[in-house]
Amino acid sequence: MNNPGKVAIIGGGLAGSALAHQCKQNGAYPIIFERENALARAASGNDTGLVSPRISAEMDRYAHYFSIGFQSVVRLFSDITQDGAADVAWNQCGTMHLVVDDRKKKQFEKCVKNWGWDKKDMHILSKEDVSKQAGIALNHDALFLPLSGNISPRKLCAYYARDAQLHLGQDIGDHMLGDLDADIIVLACANGLNNFELARHIPFGAVRGQVTQVRGGQLSASLRCNLNYAGYCTPANEDGLHMIGATFQRWLGHTDIIAQDDLDNIDALRAVAPDMAGGLRIAGHRAGLRCSVRDYFPVVGHLGRIGGKDVYISGGHGSHGIISSHMAARVIIDEIMGREPALPEATLRALSPHRFL
Numbered sequence: 001m002n003n004p005g006k007v008a009i010i011g012g013g014l015a016g017s018a019l020a021h022q023c024k025q026n027g028a029y030p031i032i033f034e035r036e037n038a039l040a041r042a043a044s045g046n047d048t049g050l051v052s053p054r055i056s057a058e059m060d061r062y063a064h065y066f067s068i069g070f071q072s073v074v075r076l077f078s079d080i081t082q083d084g085a086a087d088v089a090w091n092q093c094g095t096m097h098l099v100v101d102d103r104k105k106k107q108f109e110k111c112v113k114n115w116g117w118d119k120k121d122m123h124i125l126s127k128e129d130v131s132k133q134a135g136i137a138l139n140h141d142a143l144f145l146p147l148s149g150n151i152s153p154r155k156l157c158a159y160y161a162r163d164a165q166l167h168l169g170q171d172i173g174d175h176m177l178g179d180l181d182a183d184i185i186v187l188a189c190a191n192g193l194n195n196f197e198l199a200r201h202i203p204f205g206a207v208r209g210q211v212t213q214v215r216g217g218q219l220s221a222s223l224r225c226n227l228n229y230a231g232y233c234t235p236a237n238e239d240g241l242h243m244i245g246a247t248f249q250r251w252l253g254h255t256d257i258i259a260q261d262d263l264d265n266i267d268a269l270r271a272v273a274p275d276m277a278g279g280l281r282i283a284g285h286r287a288g289l290r291c292s293v294r295d296y297f298p299v300v301g302h303l304g305r306i307g308g309k310d311v312y313i314s315g316g317h318g319s320h321g322i323i324s325s326h327m328a329a330r331v332i333i334d335e336i337m338g339r340e341p342a343l344p345e346a347t348l349r350a351l352s353p354h355r356f357l
């Protein structure tokens with residue numbers, strides 16, 4: 001088995017810090033270069049994010065990634081938070097994926113059949129049972145994932161990167177890669193990836209999103225699990241705050257706050273849980289740019305060589321970055337170390353940066 005040695009990681013969001021964590025776990029020496037003066041200043045800086053897989057009807061090459069990735073992060077988050085070791089605000093409250101239309105109903109039924117998960121970890125609930133489990137009245141059946149939850153992406157980045165060497169305030173240009181003092185380079189810089197010649201052929205695009213923190217409301221304290229619909233809402237945290245997200249604007253490339261987005265987030269919640277949405281007060285908001293490609297699947301694997309070093313990529317994590325960044329880090333470390341991959345060959349091909357050539 002190969003020891004990766006020094007691994008230079010460009011980008012200090014979830015993708016870069018998850019990679020640093022996997023490096024450390026496998027005896028390598030991670031060095032993160034981040035252009036901002038702190039980690040998690042871009043898309044990964046939210047206080048709360050949902051940890052639930054992208055649901056699909058078939059267990060295809062894409063679903064393998066999210067299904068195996070979900071099980072892997074759930075094990076990891078349970079391990080690292082045992083005895084309060086990691087302060088990442090992991091709340092394993094479960095997620096109700098609400099059946100909001102007939103298409104979702106068919107998709108969820110097929111998902112239960114085709115994903116082959118243990119019945120206790122994924123099952124469909126009637127609206128009566130949804131309301132009992134969620135703690136508030138809901139008029140929808142749902143696909144329930146009791147092992148899922150929410151976590152602080154910002155704190156998770158800090159935890160993942162705690163043993164890495166950090167170079168903050170360092171904007172790495174293409175011409176600098178060959179001179180980095182490292183054995184391997186990993187590009188994990190999301191919307192900065194297209195600035196590197198090796199990654200210029202990949203059709204990355206930014207998708208703006210805004211989350212809204214709210215407090216109050218008549219039923220706020222009663223909600224016991226995440227709700228997922230056209231958006232998502234988390235139960236109140238210890239400060240009484242819910243995270244409601246997130247808008248999805250492919251055509252906007254800025255992160256200024258838009259007042260209408262907060263109203264849209266609350267309206268989306270109101271459409272599925274009218275009692276819960278009444279009386280909520282906006283307590284905060286944050287906008288960020290997701291990095292996606294046109295097939296909405298991440299871009300992970302060996303990219304090429306520069307200055308005699310192998311270069312890997314972890315990008316395009318879209319709306320499911322918490323699971324995706326962790327799974328991407330596992331894929332890259334397995335490949336560097338020459339280990340048996342955790343994913344089927346077809347999934348590795350679907351992730352490859354060379355799929356666009």
Ligand SMILES: Cc1cc2nc3c(=O)[nH]c(=O)nc-3n(C[C@H](O)[C@H](O)[C@H](O)COP(=O)(O)OP(=O)(O)OC[C@H]3O[C@@H](n4cnc5c(N)ncnc54)[C@H](O)[C@@H]3O)c2cc1C
Nearest residue numbers: 011013014015035042044050172190192209288320321322
């Ligand atoms: C509003 C919103 C809500 C979301 N909600 C969820 C959720 O509930 N659950 C979930 O799983 N995911 C969610 N996501 C998605 C998730 O946040 C992202 O997929 C994830 O943060 C991507 O991580 P990343 O490290 O690839 O990108 P980023 O966090 O953007 O990090 C890239 C980093 O690279 C740095 N960088 C860029 N160029 C250079 C360079 N040349 N040199 C040095 N550094 C560089 C940047 O400064 C940045 O810090 C959400 C995203 C948004 C925007």
